[in-house]
Amino acid sequence: MADQQPDASGHRARLRQRLLDGGPDALLDHELVEYLLALVIPRRDTKPLARKLIDHFGGFGPLLSAEHEAIARAGEISESAVAAIKIAQAASLRLLESKFRQAPVLGSWQALLDYLRADMAFNPVERVRVLYLDAKNRLIRNLPMSEGSVDEAAVYVREVIRKALDYHATAMILVHNHPSGDPSPSQQDIRLTREIVEAARPLRISVHDHVIVGANGHASLRAMGLI
Secondary structure (H helix, E strand, C coil): CCCCCCCCHHHHHHHHHHHHHHCHHHCCHHHHHHHHHHHHCCCCCCHHHHHHHHHHHCCHHHHHHCCHHHHHHHHCCCHHHHHHHHHHHHHHHHHHHHHHHCCCHHHHHHHHHHHHHHHHCCCCCCEEEEEEECCCCCEEEEEEEEECCCCCCCCCHHHHHHHHHHCCCCEEEEEEECCCCCCCCCHHHHHHHHHHHHHHHHHCCEEEEEEEEECCEEEECCCCCCC
């Protein structure tokens, strides 16, 4: 791990001042990463490293979403440096989630989509989460359910329904990502969604939607008339 090189405090101070004076928009993507890394690698010029990481993962979002082991390998950096990047991701997601957590989710749909894109669009493997809602469509639990390979995740209908009963939910929103970037639903996606809808109906639990997110956008099975 090469976390020590000549001091770059003058440049770092200028970045800091631009950030404080102009807010987040004052820094470019690589400058945000550069400054994050500088907090834990104080004696190294972190600009080349920031550019290298963004180029390697294909952008700011994919870098923040990358697995921590992959970031460490790509940048040849310590666990502390990787943690600086992952804490930025965690803080961003917490902020985005707060925008729909206290209000009816269906009335905060764009805020939900912004959160889902930040959380899942750039994941290198397929993941599933379920948002369980109360009778007023307020969020009870935002629950990761499963993680699969690069193109599939195991979702068990009984487990999704059991969790709904455990949380006394009256509705749910299903979500998963497509690592390929294309959010178009597969036949398996459609079949699984309908199985969950049918299992939930006798229990008077509504499935409001199944949202698929990818780097190229999102798809709503409800909007497509598939639920």
